[in-house]
Amino acid sequence: MNTQDILDTYVDNIIQIMTPYGSGTGFIIDDLIITNSHVVSGLKEVVISSKLIKRTIAKVIYDDNDYDLAFISLEHLASKNPLTLSSTIVKDGDTTIAIGHPYGLNYTATEGIVSKASRLQDDLEYIQIDAAINPGNSGGPLLNTQGEVIGVNTFIVQNANNLGFALPYFYVEETIKNFKNIQQINIIKCPSCKNLIQEKEIKNDYCFECGTKLAVARQRRKGYKPSGATKLIEEILSALEINVTLARRSQASWRVESGSARVEINYYENGIIIGDSKLCAIPKNKIDEIYDYLLSENKKLSYLQFSINENNIYISYLIVDSSLTLEEGKIAFKRLLTLSNEYDDILINKYKAIKLKRDEEDE
Template sequence: MATDATHPLEDIERLGVYQVYTGTGTGSGFLIDATHLLTNCHVVQPYREVAVEMRDKTRIVGRVRRVHPHRDLAILELARPVDGEVLALSDGAHLKPKQPVHILGFPVGLPLSLTEGVISHVRQLLDEQFFLQTDAAINPGNSGGPMLDDQRRIIAVTTCKLNAAESVGFGIPIADVRQFVEAFHAQVVPFGVHCPTCDELIDRAVRYCPSCGADLETHHDFGDYFEAPELHPLTVFVERALAESEIDPVLARHGSHNWSFHVGSAPIKIWCCCSEHLNFSSPMAQTPNKGLDELFGFLLSAEHAPYGFDLVGSTVRLNLVVHISDVFAPDEHAHLVERVRKFVHKADAVDNLLIQQYGCQPAPETQTEQLKSEHGA
């Protein structure tokens, strides 16, 4: 076993493990080559396009190429090559109980984190499938991330844990992962779903598997993989507004009825706080120690309506609140979409103003590199 000073997991930031964002949640995934990411099927379903976030917080589109609903695996094709280190797949030999396991992922949406434990069982049978069982901590957001051995080789893919028990987590054995990846390398169709009964790859919506004749509608909502997911009217409204603000909605998705993205230097978050309000907020700057009267007077000025500013601690936020009844007034969507578009552009403009004119500091989530280039421009 390597010493701490030379441990192969000392610098996890350069490893090709990334966070995956969809309209239902977030998960983890790892590179199998520069343009392909492997994750869990349940992380990406029912979407055909998802967002993958790089270390610098920029996101790129990942197009779903292959899913195995039963084995809970999926492969995404990234919009461009990325330079994270591709981790090697173990051959799965010599795994034994008590052997150390290292889990990489994004638990509860936190930045890339490492948790550790041991193999509790090499081949645990659960729901008619074998899993690698571990006592290492697994949390929502870890799904799809790699389980590594001491030599930094992938020995399983994190998939689930038993909620009714403590320290009982499961990974998809590397042999199944290898088989899935090798089959993908031979794939010629743009998208395919494995038959849950015979593993045949199916590339179109059919009721019965052409190979084994299994009734696919009884398995894992099979037909849904070939149809665009039905979106809630609120999602339709927000994503239309984002598209017209030149923001890619796929890249902005951050779980159910949540979106997050940057416009220039300004971070923007969109969420529903209750059943009545859709909030748009940009935590854009932090207050200075001097000149506060002038700054506060500016923030409270009526000229900003319908937008408003508030202070959370020392962070200045620009806000827009949309009532849910507005979302269900389609005749007014054009007007509201314009309101959102102006909000997005105002956020980008005002954070510069607050920093340059009022002596504010960038907020923790401000894209300071972008800020510098905007200043330079």
Template sequence: MTHNFEPFVFKVITASGSGSSFYLRDKKIFVTNYHVVGQFKNVSLQDPTGSRHLAQVILANPYEDIAFLKVEQDFEVPSLNLQMNPVARGEQVYVAGFPFGMPFTVTEGIVSAPSQLMNGKNYVQTDAAVNPGNSGGPVFNQHGDVIGITTSKFTSADNMGFAVPIASLVEEFDSLPHLVNNTFNLVCESCSALIQERSAYCNNCGQNIDEKLFDEPSLTDLAIFCEQALVELGVNPVLARQGHEFWEFYHGSSLVRMFVYNQSYLYVTSPINQLPMQNMQALLEEITSKDVEPYKLGIWEKEVYVSYRIHITDIYGPRHNEVKQNIAGLYRKANELDDYLAEKFGCKFSVHSLKNRQ
């Protein structure tokens, strides 16, 4: 394989999980599976540099399992070619994406069946490894052309991967000139008309429409609380989402993670420094004795963390404003302590710190 597929493939992140997508520069859209974005109308796209961008779902076709996303900027990547001719059995293919939310990965295989009937629709079947998180990403042929959109929704199919044929994607391109800017467009399953406003049926053909498709997914009370705290920090919660009740963002130079542990505790934590080569005993004494209340210092996998833990029940009681203030205070404490430990003990900044990039 001589092609570099990474520049074209972006991770899609929602409050439900993550998937993959690919950028068509000539159309200025990102393509993914509908089941990756679900009912979310705004999602986060992470580019190959790790930067995140707010993307709007401008077209959703649940029946074809295709969605188009738009970001209010262009990306300097080459144009992708789409393989319009039918693929052949035995053809070499490459599945590119983010399996299980991991870093960018490419798996290799062959086309097992060019047109496999599954649940009443035809898919390209391949023996390349496909896992949750690959969904929405591209399947390339040996020439670097896109032959399909990976889908991992058939979890019962062992050692088999499937892709939505590129022909289904091309059919959706006919809708692009008719899309209303900055508007969610639902494709009618029956006649392919675009529906912008909530309705129980298609005005064009009368097909029944599930009105829930126009609603945003409901967040848990805990997620709403945490995202309100992020908004008060000036952080866009959509860009911070990392999955179910899990957020990750930079504030100042420090990476901050917020997540639920064991369905009982809310953790907010930041990796601040790497362990030093020397002065280890002195550092350990400092970590165990230094008063940083309401926060705690600790060590995990050769890095020093400052963390805040609170029982979930406390966010619903009279302390909820105090909890929000402590969440906001953690990033300030992280930016203070990393300099302190670097100067006193010679600790390098965390591998996640933006100070390493200055």
């Protein structure tokens, strides 16, 4: 199969994984989502989405810092065209296809070749490839021309052209077998003695077999805890009955859908907090009517303000972190969520503004 055929056939197996620390890729094998340990960032829960799965919270049930592998529980219908691990030996010069979400560009497929089928790095074999992979590709599948998984895209050499490395399929196969044999979840693999340990049996973050300090155990125990203005913003959103975990795009960015509109909240290093919604685009005709309407509405609004950037209409709330309070924040963000949807409908239906298109992952 060519690259487009492979993408079309297996795209339903490709998962986008999001945490407060960044995003990456995963893929479905049997009843598991396979990804890198560094993608899940030592968390017990992550946010996933795919063409078949709406943005939802999923549990990380296996974390292996040794192989840089993690498994996420899959509680959804599998694809009609499931991915399988390769059963053939990878050779130098083989054609490869890497699928992932580099820089948030969803379902991107890049083609290349195997530069070196077995490259030793820190006592592990890796497949060296020249297919273009970037941040966001980590944890995604590396496929052959039969659509079989030959590896997990794991890391790149910084400041080098298309120099990537994938963990070979046989490590994945071994790990899945060992994990399923113990018939337990919430497992951490000790990078020292290689034992698989149930999280509940770990005391003070040390491996009870060899005494090694388990960084992943500590990270999972502590979880993600915001602080300062970030914590206050999330308290405000929670008070408005918004699922903060699903809304969170990073440690300082949130997105909330409000009917046909979308509200973006960002906290900047200079202390400025901006909540805004890009509503719609100005039409070619009767522009003066929209301008007059927006100016008249601006006089009535409190907390919020209309603006136009290029041909896009925005409604925004801006405040410095030192001035933000729980009560004022609740009022402002509630108005922003409610009015962004209302004004979007008015501008589109009454003034014939142009409805915005949304990226497929963000629907």
